[in-house]
Amino acid sequence: MKGSLSDSTKRVMDIKNRKWLIAGGVVGLFLLASKLLQAVELTLPRVPLADGVDVAIEWATINLAPFFDGIKLVVIKLLVAITAFFDWVPWIVWVVAVGGAAFRWLGIRTAVFFLAGLLTIVSVGLWDHAMSTIALVSTSMVLILVTGIPIGIMASRNDRFESALRPVLDAMQTMPSFVYLIPVIFLLGSGKVPAVLATMIYATPPAIRLTNLALRQVSPEIKEAARSFGATPFQMLFKVELPLAVATIMAGVNQSLMMAISMVVIASLIGAGGLGNDVLFAMSRVRVGDGFEAGLAILVLAIVVDRSTQALGQRASKETRTE
C-alpha cells in the first residue's frame, strides 16, 4: 500500500520534471540563438507598401474626382438640411421636449438628470456647438443606417459575402482613425463632409454586424411556417424577419451611435466643428476648465442619446419576445 503510493507520487514528479526540462530547454535555445545572432545584421528587402498607397490615393484624387464630388454634394445637402433644423428649434423647446419624453417613458429620475445636463450645456454657452455636433452625428447616422442595414441584410443571406466582409469590418473598427483622416482630406478636402465620412468608417460596423446576426438568429421554425403559406422573399423580409430582428438591430444602431459620438473630437481635427473644436481649443491652450465643460457637454449628449435609443430597443424586444 505504502509502496504503491510512493510509486505514483514518483511518477507524477517525473511528468512534472519532464515538463520543466522541456520549458527550460526552449528558453535556453531562444537565448542561445539570440546571443549567436546578435552580431549578424539581418535585413529583408523593403516592400513598397507606403509608396503604393500614396500612388493609389494620388490616382484616385485625380481620376475619381467627379465620383467624390458627387458624394460630397449628397452629404452636404443632407447635412445642411439637418443642421438647419437643429438650429431652427430653440433650445427651450428641445429641453422641454426631451425632458417631457424622458419623464413619460424613462421615469422621473432620468428626466431630472436629462434636464440638469441639458440646462448646464445651455448655461455654459455651449448649446449651439452641441447642436452642430448633434447635426453632424445625425447626418452620419442617417447614412450609416441606409448603408449599414442593407449590407447587413445581404451578409445574412450570403455566407461568402459575410466572410469577405468580416476582415473589412475589423479593419474599419481597429485601424487608428488618424490613418484614414489624411487620405480622406486628400479626396474630399477638409470640413464637415470628410468628418461625416470618417465617422461612418468608424461607426458603421456594429450596425452591419448586428443586422447580420439578428437576421441569422430569427427562428428557422417561424420562417419555415411563414414560407409554407406562400410568402415571397420580400414578404418574408419585411413581415417576418425584420420585425423579429428589430430588437437586435436596435442594439447595433445604439452601438453605432455611441461610436459616432466618440468620434466627435477626432473629427474636429479635420474641421467637424462643434463641441470637438472646444475640446481641441482648450487642449491647445491648456485651459483645463474649458476643456472640462466641453467634455461634460459631449458626455451629456451621449447619455441622453444612449438612454433614449436603448429604451426604443427594449420596447421593440418586448414586442417580439417569443415566449
Place this chain on the structure above:
Amino acid sequence: MAQEGAPKLSVRGLWKVFGHESTGGIVPDEIANKSKEDMREDDGAVLALKDVSFDVNEGETFVVMGLSGSGKSTLVRTLVRLIEPSYGQIIVDGDDILQYSEKELVDFRRRKTSMVFQHFGLLPHRSVLENAAWGLEVQNIPKAKRLQIARETLDLVGLSGWEDYRPGALSGGMQQRVGLARAIAADADILLMDEPFSGLDPLIRRDMQGELIRLQEHLHKTLIFITHDLAEALKLGTHIAIMRDGVVIQIGTGEEILEAPADDYVAEFVQDVRRTTVVTVRTIMDQPDLKLRQSTTPAVAMREMGQAGVVSAFVCDEEDHYLGMVSFNGAAEAKQRGDATIADAITVDEYPTLPADTSVESALPVVLEHHNEGALAVTDEEGVLVGTLLPSSVVGAMAQEAQDATDHREASAASLEASHADDQEEADGDGDSEAVDPREGMEVS
C-alpha cells in the same frame, strides 16, 4: 387538370439524399443501388427518403407514422418543397410540382396546401387574429376581409375572445388551435400536419384529436398527418403509411396493418395497441344463415327456416336493405291470416343493428344486452345487411385479445424499450403517450 377519380396527391419514387443536388425525375441506377452506408462514406451524403410512393385520395386522412429519424418530417416538407427532394415526382391535381418555377411554387403553396407545425411557428410579434390571417395576408387579400375570415375561423376552433392576445400569452394547446385556424383560414385543399399534437400533454392531445375529427367532418379537406404515435394514427387515419429509415414499409387501413403487419418492425408497434379497440365488427362477423326478402310468401319462409334449422331469419327489401326479423311463429301466423307476403310479420324493435365499422369493444355491451335474441344484424352506411354477429364471436375476439396481451406484455415491453429507447425518448418528450388509454381513440361516432 385532374382526372375524375385520380388521387388528389400522388408521390412517385421520391428520394431525398442530403448532399445531392435536386434534379427531380427518375433516380439514377447508381444511386438507387447504393446502400445508405456507402453514400455516407463516399461523399458524406445522408439518405433521408428512399423510393417513397403513395397516393392520397381527396377528402381522406392519410397518416404517415414512424419514429424520429424515419424521414416522416422530411417527407412532409418535400411535399411543399420546403425541402427540395432529390429525385421523383409529386403530382398534385395532375401537375408535377417539382417542375414548378419559383413563382408557380409560391402560388401552389398559397392555394393548394397549408401546414400545421409541431412547434406552431406562430409570429410572436402579431396578435392571434393576425396570425390566423397570415395565409390570406401573403395572398394580398384586403385587410378587412382577411380579418373577417380569420375571426370566423378562430371561432370555429374555439378561440373567440382571444383575437387580440399575442400567441406567447396562450397555452400550448391554444397556440396549436391558432396554428390550425391559420391553416384552415387559408382555405387550401390539402392540410399538411407535422406532428401537430406531439408537443401537447396527453389530455390536451386527446381534445385536439377530437377537435380535428370534428372539424374534418365538415371541412372535408385532404389531410396528410405525421405522427410517431400509432394510437393517434389509428384514431385519425383513413390510410396509414409506416416509415422506417426513409422507407415506407407498409401502407394500409388501420385494420389491415393490425391484422397483417408487413414485417416484425410493424408487428412490434401493433402489439402495443389493443386490437379490439380498432378491429371492427366487419372483421369478425359471419354471413347470415338465412336472408329472406319481404316479398317472400309465409309458406316459403317457413320452409326455408325449417331447412336451415333456424327459428328466425333476417328480412331485407329488394336492394338488401335490412328491415327486421321474422320468427318461425310469426310466419306461421301470417300464413293463417292468409297474408301474401311476410312483410307484416317483421318485428323491428327488439333487434338493434350494429354499423359494420363499430369496434369490437364498443359492440360488446350491445351484444351482452341482447344475447337472448341470438345473432345481431350488421349493416353498412346505407343500411344494407352485410353480416350477422354472434355474441360468441365478440367474446371470442375479446378473449383472444386478453390472451395476446398476456403473451406479449413482457416480450413487447422488453423489445420495444431495447430497440427504440433513444427514438422514443426524443420523439415523445413527455414520455406519456403510452399512458393514454387507446380506448379513448375509438369512440364510436
